[in-house]
Amino acid sequence: MLQADPILQTKDLSVYYGANRVVTEVSLDVLRNRITAIIGPSGTGKSTLLRCFNRMNDLIPTFHLSGEVLFEGNNLYEPTVDATDIRYQIGMVFQRPNPFPKSIFDNVAFGPRINGYNGNLADLVEWSLQRAAIWDEVKDRLKSSALSLSGGQQQRLCIARTLAVEPTVILMDEPCSSLDPIATLAIEELMRELSEEYSIVIVTHNMQQAARVSNYTAFLMAEGDRVGQLVEFGESRQIFTNPQDERTEAYITGRFG
């Protein structure tokens, strides 16, 4: 049921660091309110592709790209677009939890504050923490340091922090790679709930995770100088049970990569 309502699209996207091409002519549609997984061997440009969606790569001096990245139909890399405007609409959760060395409350309140939120901050913080399924664990110690939380709690706090600026898309770069299986399941459950309201793109090395949570899967690979090419993209059910490309099949059955 491929519905034609993409929220993010890339068109012939190639990404370079200096002279090095690390994403090659990728054309991909990320659908609204779905979870899209990006899988592939290490160093094939998955993180780079993900970071194009919220212009995080702008921070790297040697970065440049060709092709287009569209968000709700508008080119993100148009000179008139302000990257900071993009980034709170397209939130990002990182591989390693990176809470600020501030209180739990201030971590969640940071985004709304800097974006000039003038509603009730306490309500927004509670709502965000509840959405991230961590409210019950922290509601009695909102003032204590976020660094006192466990890794899994920190990651959910980072998700809450992202939700607090009310994004429409959430990008996640291996969000569970530093977590234990129980915390991982909690985050996966959370992603499924969140996908009712948000569009989610997740990079993962964990095939089972991609198969479990995602609706669509993109498989990136490197072949010679064509690093980061999109080999196959489609519904996860199909990619994981009946891949069309033999390279995809080889990868998901663990025969290489």
Next chain:
Amino acid sequence: MAVIAPTDFRKRKERRKWQGRAFFVLCLLAITVALGMLLVLLIYIGMKGWSHVNWSFISSFPSRHPDEAGIQSALLGSVYLVIIAGIVSFVLGVGAAVYLEEYAGRNRFARIAQINIANLAGVPSIVYGILGLEIFVRSMGLGKSLLAGGFTLALLILPIIIISAQEAIRAVPPSIREGGYALGASRWQTIWNLVLPQAFSGILTGVILSVSRAIGETAPLIVIGALTFVPFSPDGPLSRFSALPIQIFNWTARPQAGFQEAAAAGIIVLLIVLLGMNALAVILRNRLENRS
């Protein structure tokens, strides 16, 4: 092919053990000499000056009579100088460090600035005195005032403050900055709300340590015209002034034994102020680090 007999190893092991012990003794000797000299200095100064350190010494103005001479004006002068130098160099130093670390990237200007800052840290202090005399005293018309002295000392410690602030800023993990940017923070908001608060304790420690170096500086203040005989307390930023090391220097040059004692007493006060500031740096750093 030569065959190595086990005895060869044994000999080598013997020698290695012996070498190790000799090196240890040498190091011990070095620290003993270094600490010993310091101890001798402290005992000598203490014996000579301790009896002279009392409230009237601290609260009196200099005088022709060694028993009545005191350091009030010099102590106040030093305190004001250090406050001016601390504030000015903090603002300029942090600004420069933020520019170099967060804005400049790898451009040519930044590279040249960086090399020059490292070199400036090694320029003799008297050169800063000459600079201060030309710029602050003459060109800016501040005269031989506290403000001119404070600015000169600020220039003197600026390179060290920039370098230590850069290190503190660099120690803030990139993941914190990324977290800020990912929420839509501008560069300014990220620096101001995330980077600087985390680097603050490191920056502050650098400032206090450099300022405590400045408090002992004599040469640049002599060059810009600090007074040696000031029978009044500074009454504003444009007031003429003296400073502790200058007062001490002046007393040591006098023949009377009484002034020698006063000089030793002045050194004790200077050392106490120094130790106090260093202790403050340590306490502040621990406080701020525990808080976050």
